[in-house]
Amino acid sequence: MAPPYETYEHDVLVVGAGGAGLRAAIEALSHGASVGVVCKSLLGKAHTVMAEGGIAAAMANVDRKDDWRTHFRDTMKGGKLLNDWRMAQLHAQEAPDRVRELEQWGALFDRTADGDILQRAFGGHTFKRLCHVGDRTGLEMIRTLQDRGVQMGFHVYMECAITRLLKDGDRVCGAVGYWREQGRFVVFKAKSVVLATGGIGKAWRITSNSWEYTGDGMALAYDAGAELLDMEFVQFHPTGMVWPPGVQGILVTEAVRGEGGVLKNRLGERFMERYDPDKMELSTRDVVARAIYTEVREGRGTEHGGAFLDISQKPAEYVKRKLPSMYHQFLELADVDITKGPMEVGPTCHYMMGGVRVDAETAQTTVPGLYAAGEVAAGLHGANRLGGNSLSDLLVFGRRAGLAAAENAARVPAPEPRPEEIEDAVREMLAFFERPEGESPYAIHRDLAEAMQNLVGIFRNAEDLEKGLEKIRDLSERASRVRVEGSRLFNPGWHLARDLRSMLTVTEAVARSALVRTESRGAHSRTDYPKTDPEWGKRNNVVRRRGDAMEVTQKPVPQPPADLAALLAAEG
């Protein structure tokens, strides 16, 4: 018999408490829904807190010529036109209101001389567009949303992880999880579930992502029958720390380049001249990441295998004021004073453009009652995301998901999960303890991260991808025999054992999609297919479950209406 579990009921259950989850919760609350927010960490520690450079929104406070059309066009071009045009349009149109709203809830952005919100330059954005707070914009955003939500009265279930979505027929009707502290099981009944669980960066060795980023939402949605989209597009941020070893992968904000930072190789060459002479350091992330990787591979890298990023030509006080956390990060962790000399940087796995397929207007997935917003969802960013477009994505589509989830909850009957399904989910979690012997989940995670780093990285080819898939199959087999030591009380080994399953599902989707797309586009670079293929520009890869097997098919990329198509066709 399965052990007892607690049960809670809400109209809307939000899984994840970063920017998208909190914004969804606030919106659902404001439409009268009862809302529960579940998060793996403490409230206020989600990945959004690490976002540095800013929120992209065409406020035109600094560059008066900016408008949503230019932002739309930049986003689509950055995404190599694989984006869902309607999402890109809604995002560009609504982002300024979402930023103003944050200010009205107490956020304090840096100011222009006129007293408006200051905006800075960023890669791929035509105008100065990123509303920011020094280099800690994400902290400002999450604190503002968290305090707003607490005041409005959402219920937060902190340090609680979801392991399965529950269904009533075709519809989602709740979720099963466990409290990280006590290891007790918990069931949430809900009429709508919003996934806002972020990405999958922890499946790579060099990453800017935290332990939480294990693809949970994508795997939960996939298991519940939802479709995943564009899974081959994984963003490697060009600038992570490379030295010392312990800090490898930690993010160095693009704002360093936005504020005038220059990239050089070991020979002192400003190498971006060879890769994108017009935009130079402010080219899009896919281009800059490939450029640094190529410089290193061809022997022009720094001592520790990176490139130099230098902002020391700016006055020291300016650097400390606009990039305070970078200044401290390098001083304390790498013994480098960035006001005096260059940083060493290299690509780091940072963001997942792909994710759960959603409807542009409502953020609903292909499963009724299930919504997804933020990094876990796909569509807005296409083949490559522009810096600053993630924080705005969280707000715009978090709000839309919360609204649609609350409206759905007002329409549908009370959720009725099946007890057998709950008990099965509980048994699955207990099985890790019951095996007499088995491997440590940490060893399997290390091998997965190494395999993804080497075989499914920035540059890919068929041979590596096939090897990668074989490795994932092999690791899945090993993962099914994991044994967990210790008790259920705050046991990270147990938590990782479950998270591994999600990582293996999602990395399989990444490798399969990458193998199928026989071209190079945005963040997906195939050495065996180096050209961009117009035929592939018409198709998105779709991943879904068929029985126990994973299936990859294609769907046509939605075509924008004539006025937007004309915008995209215009020169410049």
Added chain:
Amino acid sequence: MKEAVLKVFRGDREAGEFVEYRVPVAPGMVVLDALHYIQGYLATDLAVRWNCKAGKCGSCSAEVNGRPRLTCKTRMDSLPLASPVTVAPMKSFPVMRDLVTDVSWNYEVNRKIPPFSPKPGTDWKMSQADVDRVQEFRKCIECFLCQNVCHVLREHDRKADFGGPRFFVRVAGLEMHPLDGVSRTKLLKEELGLGYCNITKCCTEVCPEDIHITDNAIIPLKERVVDDFYDPIAKLLRRVFGPR
């Protein structure tokens, strides 16, 4: 490769002991890296709270050789490695397991604080100079190290009638917001127990964000409480000329 010995607290609310682990030391390694090594190779069930590993989320607070620190920002090469490095959970909060403490009390205090409430008819214009001093308070990453060292909480455990430095910083951020229109001095005096603070600056010393908690947040708030409750002339002037 060099080695270090870590003595890490293992246990829960009822009982526990320090257990020694031998860990290889790589260049630039921080204490959190060493704890991760232990999890990965020596004790898979070692409970540690962490997220960003970059000093931005404030999750990995602990007491390293008796000093409250973020373990992600404490370099192994800054510690004497000839003797074992002790890593203990924050003392002011109940241990859940190993290095993880129950900090839920902080979230309860936060709920008492009235939110930002813009003055009616505001035009949302602010000068950077006015924003600067509030942005200092908004840097807080909620690591709760200031709460951990504050003697009102650490020695006297006055959680029932004291808010602690973290929430004085939070209130200061609201009170000094250029567009905020409500007063929280009554809350400071009556519910958050600001008077218990005798400005020993222990909180300021441990703040990883270098927030001048005592000088810039607590003392100005104490002055406001004095003005509102003990200074009839200041109160009268405010009635006549409006708030500061």
